[in-house]
Amino acid sequence: MNKVIKRTYSYTFLLPAAVIYLVIFIVPTVMSFFFSMTRWTLFDWKFIGFDNFVMFFEEASLRIGFQNTLIYAVVTCALKVVIGLLLGVFLTSKIRVRGYLRSVVFFPALVSTIAVGIAFSKMMHPTYGLINKALAWFGIPAVDWLGNTDIALLSVALTDVWKGVGFATVIFIAGILSIPEEYYEALQIDGGNSYNKFWHIIVPLSRPATNTVIIFAFIGGLRSFDLIWSMTGGGPGFATDVIASIIYKQYQAGFYGLSTAGNVILFVVVALFAYPLQYFLNRREVEL
Incomplete structure (x- = not known):
């Protein structure tokens, strides 16, 4: 009886969190x-089965949206991992201003995504943008960063990396600082250099941090919308359209049931990528 009472008493502390999780x-x-599975408005709905899903997959721009989503997720994830790791190594080295530099690197993560998108869309303007003006000083011709269908998606992806690499760097810093000093001392005794330190100690022993950054960055890339929409609106044409922007365009057009079906599909797509990726990364971590 006492065990039941103690267990019930313990579960009562979880009840508020459970209620919040249930409601939200x-x-x-x-x-x-x-x-x-309905055709709905704010005041009425009609059940239509899987028709919304069929219509969503018949969307003309969906193939491009899927392609752009995967490219965007892979590019942003890879760059955040590489740059974040290099910055993490640099900001854990013995430099006097490392505390200040850590704040500078992390600062973009605190800025509103919409504000970053608007600011960079102005900076990338082909005529009066600051980036093209800076390139002009070196005799490089102006580039239409967001109007050229070949580089528009990459331009937005690089902006995403600028904003999100600070978060990745903080995770890598925590992972690197958790490595025991004994490994570095053993390497020093064996006559190892900085190259050996990086590849044989930091890279393998910071794998948990690397796995965390990969999962967060890749899932964030698959779900990305606000930065893309604030910078290009999915254009030019369908060059920067991703699944989320296609869903939003359907919502704007008043196809609420169709856009809801798109959100369900996006949820399934993210899950299909995230869970196998997490399983693979965690298994590699256990093997090491």
């Missing part, structure tokens, strides 16, 4: 699945 996540998720 579970209920909206179930409602989304339901309304994805």
Whole structure:
């Protein structure tokens, strides 16, 4: 009897969190699945089965959206991992101003994504943008960063990296600082140099941090919308359209059921990529 009372008493502390999770996540998720199979407005709905999903997959720009989403996720994830690791190594070295530099690197992560998108869209303007003006000093001709279909998606991706690499760097700093000093001392005794330190100690022993950055960055890339929309609106043409922007355009057009079905599909796509990736990375970590 006492065990039951103690267990019940313990669970009561979890009840507030469970209620919040139920209201904020579970209920909206179930409602989304339901309304994805309806034609609904703010005042009425009609059940139509899987018609919304069929219509969504018939969307002309969907193939380009899927392609752009994967490219965007891979590019931003790879650059955040590489640059974040290099900055993490640099900012854990013995430099006097490393505390200040850590703040500078992390600062973009604190700025509103919409504000960053608007600012960079102005800076990348082909005529009066600061980036092209800076290139002009070196005799380099102006580039239409967001109007050229060949480089528009890459331009937005690089902006995303600028904003998000600070978060990745903080994770890498924590991972590097958690490595025991004994490894460095053993390397020094064996006559190892900075190259050996990086490849044989920091890279393998900071793998948990690397895995965390990969998962967060890749999932964030798959779900990205606000930065892309504030910079290009999905244009020029469909050059920077991703799944999320296609969903938003359908919502703007008043196809609420169709856009809800798109959100369900995006949820499934993220899950299909995230869970196998997490399983693979965690298994590699255990093997090491």
